[in-house]
Amino acid sequence: MATPHISAAPGDFAPDVLMPGDPRRAKLIAETFFENPRLVTEVRGILGYTGTYRGRPVSVLASGMGMPSFAIYATELARHYGVKRIIRVGTIGAIQPFLELGDVIAASAAHTNSAMTDGWVPQVRLSHAPSFDLLRKAVEHGEQTGKKIHVGPLFTSDSFYGGGPDAVPALIELGTLGIDMEAAALYAIARREGFEALMLGTISDKPGEEWPAEKREATFADMVSFALAALA
Ligand SMILES: O=P(O)(O)O[C@H]1O[C@H](CO)[C@@H](O)[C@H]1O
Numbered sequence: 001m002a003t004p005h006i007s008a009a010p011g012d013f014a015p016d017v018l019m020p021g022d023p024r025r026a027k028l029i030a031e032t033f034f035e036n037p038r039l040v041t042e043v044r045g046i047l048g049y050t051g052t053y054r055g056r057p058v059s060v061l062a063s064g065m066g067m068p069s070f071a072i073y074a075t076e077l078a079r080h081y082g083v084k085r086i087i088r089v090g091t092i093g094a095i096q097p098f099l100e101l102g103d104v105i106a107a108s109a110a111h112t113n114s115a116m117t118d119g120w121v122p123q124v125r126l127s128h129a130p131s132f133d134l135l136r137k138a139v140e141h142g143e144q145t146g147k148k149i150h151v152g153p154l155f156t157s158d159s160f161y162g163g164g165p166d167a168v169p170a171l172i173e174l175g176t177l178g179i180d181m182e183a184a185a186l187y188a189i190a191r192r193e194g195f196e197a198l199m200l201g202t203i204s205d206k207p208g209e210e211w212p213a214e215k216r217e218a219t220f221a222d223m224v225s226f227a228l229a230a231l232a
């Protein structure tokens, strides 16, 4: 049965789903990597496709931006469509100076200033961490192909434009690689709903340098190859 936010029929999604924020990146991923992609949902312009990759069923569904939007789609995929593994394929703002535009990151943890999971366990601040198996397979893909992947913590921010005390200097000091807006929700919802999760991202901007929207939409091949290898 369709959900309030997804019009796909039961069985329309594969157990493995890639999730970019941007609906047009979802379309490009399906058209570039999938065999026989078909559109399975487009409620609110949030595009979802299912096809195969090297014969295995796989889907892609956009999430929109921010933890609340991501959490809606990830929860509905798990509860209504039986999804077992989700890899977010996002863009990231680098905060460590050694990172370059286009570098691929796997988030070994996601710090956040969101209150989304406050109160899930009274008096406990939860750690938001990936599936070890998916992370290990992504790293192994880098070792086998020679493609670089940085592994470390991200900061999942509730805002794109700041608006409070600047946390970035202390986050840099603590070894945080970059900033996104959904990874902590992915990891938290995965633990609650019982699916495996990994956050992969491509660096789209760093202080003084940024990609335009078209480049952010289209530059994803390395990141998606890591994601598909982790799901193999
Ligand atoms: O490119 P996506 O996957 O949307 O990811 C990043 O880009 C958006 C902000 O521009 C946020 O969603 C952030 O997490």
Ligand SMILES: O=c1cc[nH]c(=O)[nH]1
Residues within 6 Å of the ligand: 091, 092, 093, 094, 160, 179, 180, 181, 204, 205
């Ligand atoms: O959340 C994000 C994503 C990309 N770049 C940023 O600066 N922030």
